Amino acid sequence: MRSNIFMSLRIPPKLLQIIKYRSVKVPLFLLGLILILNILFPPKIEVNFSTIITDRNGQILHTFLSKDEKWRMFVTLEEITPVLRKAILAKEDKYFYYHFGVNPVAIIRATVNNVLKKRRTSGASTITMQVVRMLRPNKRTYLNKITEILRAIQLEIFYSKDEILQMYLNLVPYGSNIEGIKSASYLYFQKSPDRLSLAEVTTLAIIPNRPTSLRLGTRNPLITEERNKWLKRFEREKVFDSILINDAIREPLNAFRHEAPKEAPHLSIRLQKNFPTEAIIKASVSKAIQTKVEQMVANYVNRTRAMNINNAAVLVLNNETMQIEAYVGSAGFGDKIDAGQVDGIQAIRSPGSALKPLLYATAFDKGILTPKNIINDVPTNFNGFEPENFDKKFNGKVTVEFALANSLNIPAVKAIRDLGKVELIEKLKKADFQTIRKQEKDLGLSIVLGGCGVTLEEMTQLYASFANEGNWQKANYLFTENPQNSKVELLSSSATYLITEILAQIKRPDLPNNFDYTYRLPKISWKTGTSFGRRDAWSIGYNKKYTVGVWVGNFSGEGVPELSGAEIATPLLFQIFNTIDYNSSSQWFRQPQDVVSRQVCAESGDLPSEYCSNKILDYSIKNISHTHKCSHLKKVYVNLSESMSYCVQCLPSDAYKEKLYANLAPELISFYEQKHILYDKIPAHNPNCTRFFSGSTNAPLITNPNNGSEYYLSENDLQQMQLACQPANDVKEVYWYVNDKLLQKTPANKAIFFTATQGKVKISCTDDKGRSSSISIMVK
Known part of the structure; x- marks a missing residue:
């Protein structure tokens, strides 16, 4: 009780x-x-320490001044070595472990000496009393001395001897704004206290009594003389053996004031801001990897500056622990001309094409696409949005894997149109893309081409989910022995495996042309991105162990003609992988059981129909991927000379035959016509046939103008507007109507022009089979 x-x-x-x-x-x-x-009156231990950022192994990366502008680094009990302990106690308080905060014998001796000699000849302060005085500095009076004694006793009651010694070593002054033996150790000897030699320990033990006259770096000969006196005294009192003392006496004193450690500046500033009350913050980065990557980034940007490309940022993430092992926010923190203090890891930039892998992986998971599915890479109008490929060229029919590996834009926009932009936005929100949450209402189909804001940190975490079987985890910046990260199921392991295999291909245009990089090509999956206006170059790659995100560009947002993810960012990515994980090719990702091979038609990527002769193997996800039957060919009844086609109603009793024709989409036919590419056209329909082809199936697709858009025309100079459509393969002529009045009959795939009137305008197009489509625009 x-x-x-x-x-x-x-x-x-x-x-x-x-x-x-x-x-x-x-x-x-x-x-x-x-x-x-x-x-x-409880003891108040209120000390503002300098914030110390260490790497995962405890090596100091960065230090910050305390709130009172002092270098006061916190020394741990583990850093107080037996040599340091013995030297300090022999110098300051040899009976430290025997008294209760006050040494009565020393007080009596000091009092007698002070009375008889009428001046202060020796002190009586114990280490505990000195701690009290350093915590609460006061004038030296008898009343304050009594208070100091009482507080020392109180301190002994509340704290252990080791804790009190630790306080002393954390507070002992070394002149200027340096306090604590750890600060002095790093600023003068560039090492931690547990690595100090006996000579260095003795040097730091004698300075606090005379911090002004014994100033390291300026009075080293005098300090050496005083140090050796105390070393000899240690020998006489048998504190240390003679061999150790003689070695210490011969050791030269080369100490002078150094700059405090300032490595990993962007990460350190971020951690200090997030943990302002912590004295020591153990970051997850590895000092060795951090230093290498910092140097590589600096050297690389030194070369790209000739092209006016002045900065870069790199994040190295360990996929197994989800801990950051290198964090380089810019090419040089001290570079004031090129805004080196901006943290490129957290800067919001346009991702270019770097979000396409997430789009296609989501489409795989929804069963909409498989790698060998065919998409038409042809000029397409998406309600006014007309994307182009990076090289301004179009490739016609391409597979999904070709479209992703070659970073084609039109197939990607078609994929997000069919998938629904909401699906992609929800994935990005799930992956903690903060700017996407804010921009959600304003995002359109262009999101997959870089029409949104992202950070390098968010992108690297996203690609790490491809390496972790679709499980997204937040990156850790603090080191823990056994990290327990909460996982979010972003994608299936099957979809991420398919993406990984596509992105591991080396026959692709974003492979750098420089032989030096292809000669030592690391075994990784990677994707590049270049933002509109060539303002941002991205290259993000991963293997089993690491995900590395690289951004190169200018923090000012200035575009550069030579800037591209392939030629500028990827070489740095390869260089980093070859440095930190050169022999990674021995481990690679295993194919999930749900990923199976199946035969598909090479012309469509769908399951073969009775007309498919060219069959290839394709990956699919069991019970998920679509089971569409191929329809790239259709049967048409034609006369024997193949100059006329028939429908079932007008089919003659004889003199006809069946022939297979390519079932081409109107957009592909239009592309072939513009590029003068030969294709097998369906002959004109029997002119004597009275059948009317009703319904919207295969009706002409009006591509210009854009449905629902507003057009502003000058009153003084009314410009003519273009009318264009994409009809079906069997169409020879189309009829244009404006506000339900016939405007003109034209050959299929030929554009015409007309002068619009103000107000709402209805535009209709009917083909020679009677199929019709209409749009409305507003002219002002």
């Missing part, structure tokens, strides 16, 4: 032990008085 009462009063363990096992020599009233005083 008594113990519970004491615990509720938060009695220090030492005082609790005295009360429980009180001897007759300690009156109860005195214990009660001490207890009351401890409750009323």
Whole structure:
């Protein structure tokens, strides 16, 4: 019962032990008085330490001044070595472990000397008393001395001897704004306290008594002389053996003031901002990898500056632990001309084509597409949005894997149109893309081509989910031995495997042309991206162990003609992988059980029909991928000379035959016509047939103008507007109507022009089979 009462009063363990096992020599009233005083006047240990950022192995990366502008680095108990402990105690308080905060013998000796000699000849302060004085500096008066003694006793009650020694070593002054032995150790010897030699320890032990006259770097000969005096005294008092003392005396003193560690500046500033009260923050980065990557980025940008490409950022993420192992925010933190202090890891930029793998992976998971499915890469109008490929060229019929490996834009926009932009946006929100959440209402189909804002951190985390079987995890910037990361199922392992295999192909246009990089091509999957106006170059790659994100460009947003993900960002990506994980090709991703091979038609990528003769193997996801039958050919009845076609209603009794014709989409026919590419055209329909082809199937697709758009024309100079459509393969002529009045009859795939009137305008197009489509525009 008594113990519970004491615990509720938060009695220090030492005082609790005295009360429980009180001897007759300690009156109860005195214990009660001490207890009351401890409750009323508890010791206040309020010290502002410098923030120290270390790497995963405890090596200091970066330090910051404390709030009171001091270099006061926190020294841990593990850094107090036996040599350091013995030297400090022999110098300052040899009876430290035997007294209760006050040394009565020293006080009596000092008092007698001060009275007889009428001046201060020797001190009586113990290490504990010095800690009290450093915590609360006051003038040296007898009253303050008594207070100091009482506080020292109190400190001994509340804290262990090791903790008090630790406080002393954290607060001891070394002149200027340097406090604590760890600060002095790093700023003068560039090493941690546990690596100091006996000579260095002794040097740091004698300076606090005379920090002004014994200033390291300017008074080193005098310091050496004083140091050797104390070393000889240590020998006489047998603190250390003679061999160790002689080695220490011969050791030269080359100490001078160094700059505080300032590595990984962008990450360090970020961690200090996120954890402002922590004295030591252990980052997840590896100092060795961080230094290598920083140097590679700096050297690389030094070469690209000749092209006016002045900055880069790199993030190296360990896929197994999801811990960051290198964080390079810019090519040079101190570069004021090119905004080196901007953190490129967190900067919001346009991703270019770098989001396409997520789009196609989502389409795989929805069963809409498989790698060998055919998409038409031809000029297409998406309600006013007319994307172009990076090289301004079009490829006609291409497979999905070709479209992704070659980063084609039109197939990607078609894929997001069929998938629905909401699906992609939800995936990005699930992957914690913060800017996407804010821009959600304003995003259109162009999101997959870079029409949104992302950060390198978000992109690297996204690609790491491809390496982790579709499971998204947030990257860790703090080191933990056994990280337990919460996972979000972003994609299936089957879809990510298909994407990984496509992105691992090396026969692609975004492989750098430089032989130096292709000669040592790392075994990775990677994707590039170049934003509109060539303002941002991306290259993000991954293997089993690492995901590396690279951004290259100018923080000013200035575009550069030579800037591209393939030629500028990818070489740096390859260089980093070859440095940090050169022999990674021995491990690769395993094919999931749900990924199976099946035969498909090479002309469409769909399951073969009775007309398919060219069959190839394609990957699919079991019970997920579509089972569309191929329809790339259709049967048409024609006369024997193949100059006329028939429908079932007008089919003659004889003199006809069946022939297979390519079932081409109107957009592909239009492309073939524009490029003068030969294709097998369906003959004109029997002119004597009276059948009317009704319905919207295969009706002409009006591609210009854009349905629902507003057009502004000058009153003084009314420009003519173009009318264009994409008819079916069997169409020879089309009829254009404006506000239900016939405008003109034209050959199929030929554009015409007309002068529009103000107001709402209805435009219709009817083919020679009677199939019709209409749109409306507003002319102002």
